[in-house]
Amino acid sequence: MKKTLIGGIIQNQYLAAIRILGVADRPGIAATVLAALGEEEISAQFIVQLIDLHHQNHICICIDRDTLEVARLRAEAAANIIGAQSVEYIPEASLISIFGPDFRERPGIAGDMFNALAQSNINILAISTSISTISCVIEAQHLDAAAEAIRNTFQLP
Secondary structure (H helix, E strand, O other): OOOEEOOEEEEEEEEEEEEEEEEEOOOOHHHHHHHHHHOOOOOOOEEEEEEOOOOEEEEEEEEEHHHHHHHHHHHHHHHHHHOOOEEEEEEEEEEEEEEOOOHHHOOOHHHHHHHHHHHOOOOOOEEEEOOOEEEEEEEHHHHHHHHHHHHHHEEOO
């Protein structure tokens, strides 16, 4: 089987994830949460947001693991302001990404990546994509296995 050529793999193993769940969809939700983190100089290294069938907003943010305790206080304060139903934390998360030239013109790459992770029994906690990058948040303990699965699936330079 011919492997699809990608530009490489990016890994960030030392993250924590914060999920703010169940907020009525309206303007300013993400702004409130990210401003609260920014006031403590906490950078979001990954952000994904969605609206469910019940018009509830859900946000997943990855931050440096060392900032989790301060971020927890700020996230919970922001969650109270915006009326979130719950805040969840994944204290040991990692980000694994693949990158390459113009993925939007190369169908199947995301499916191949997700299949490689699934075949290795690695659960994806969140996904974000761009024109040239596909990123998955996973539990930190699975990062090495995820990288191996991707190397076995794709051709690297």
